Amino acid sequence: MHAKLAAALFGGTCFLCRGAARAPLCAACDADLPRLAGPLCPRCALGSPSGELCGRCLAEAPHYDATVAALAYRFPADALVHALKFRGELALVSLFGNLLLQKIPADQAVDCVIPVPLSPHRLRERGYNQALEIARHVKPGKIDLTACVRQGNAPPQTGLPLEERQRNVRGAFRCTRSLAGARVAVLDDVMTTGATLDEMARTLKGSGAAHVVNWVVCRTPADV
Ligand SMILES: [Zn+2]
Ligand SMILES: [Zn+2]
Numbered sequence: 152m153h154a155k156l157a158a159a160l161f162g163g164t165c166f167l168c169r170g171a172a173r174a175p176l177c178a179a180c181d182a183d184l185p186r187l188a189g190p191l192c193p194r195c196a197l198g199s200p201s202g203e204l205c206g207r208c209l210a211e212a213p214h215y216d217a218t219v220a221a222l223a224y225r226f227p228a229d230a231l232v233h234a235l236k237f238r239g240e241l242a243l244v245s246l247f248g249n250l251l252l253q254k255i256p257a258d259q260a261v262d263c264v265i266p267v268p269l270s271p272h273r274l275r276e277r278g279y280n281q282a283l284e285i286a287r288h289v290k291p292g293k294i295d296l297t298a299c300v301r302q303g304n305a306p307p308q309t310g311l312p313l314e315e316r317q318r319n320v321r322g323a324f325r326c327t328r329s330l331a332g333a334r335v336a337v338l339d340d341v342m343t344t345g346a347t348l349d350e351m352a353r354t355l356k357g358s359g360a361a362h363v364v365n366w367v368v369c370r371t372p373a374d375v
Contacts, residue, residue, distance in 0.1 A: 166234070166243065167227055175246040185223040187370060195345060196220040197373045213345060214352035215337070215363045220370035221250040224341055228369050232340050235281050247340070247368045248288025255366060261336040263295040267351060268324070270301050285368065286338045299326050299355060308347060316346035323347070324354040331359035342367040
């Protein structure tokens with residue numbers, strides 16, 4: 152039944168090579184995905200020689216406590232993310248969701264999962280929030296859509312250098328209630344410099360969150 156449903160959704164062809172597939176990707180393309188391999192810094196998911204906290208996190212600790220990332224943000228992961236985000240290829244949600252589920256440690260209990268909110272303007276434009284769709288696949292019972300909202304219509308981060316990203320995103324989120332003692336997972340499709348996720352974690356901790364972990368599908372490597 153599951154295979155039949157998948158074939159109906161995906162048309163039975165691999166999203167990347169158009170070969171026969173019973174999932175969004177055929178087995179060969181799936182095996183070729185740029186999965187992030189260790190050792191990684193547990194806090195920011197960038198490469199770290201011994202798998203310890205990296206120099207950047209030691210020098211200036213981000214507000215989030217940990218990051219789980221499935222793929223390196225390079226071809227074809229970037230093309231897949233674009234297809235989900237800008238071409239409405241919602242069939243890719245299950246692929247991304249499963250990749251994340253494979254990476255999230257079984258003992259990483261969280262009280263709630265907050266998909267990074269889109270601005271109301273962007274949400275209207277796109278019609279859906281890709282982070283929420285992925286969260287629905289990863290932990291449907293724990294999603295919290297009201298605890299943290301985006302305020303204002305900050306311009307997109309794309310193309311901005313780190314310092315400008317940090318300025319651009321400052322004050323972008325607002326908590327609507329106390330999160331005292333909560334362990335929160337913040338879910339997003341791509342983590343680039345981490346400026347947005349850092350601001351989100353800062354806001355959540357400002358409302359009392361005890362622990363914030365990022366669950367991201369793709370992580371931009373440090374040298375990009
Ligand atoms: Zn393929
Ligand atoms: Zn780090």
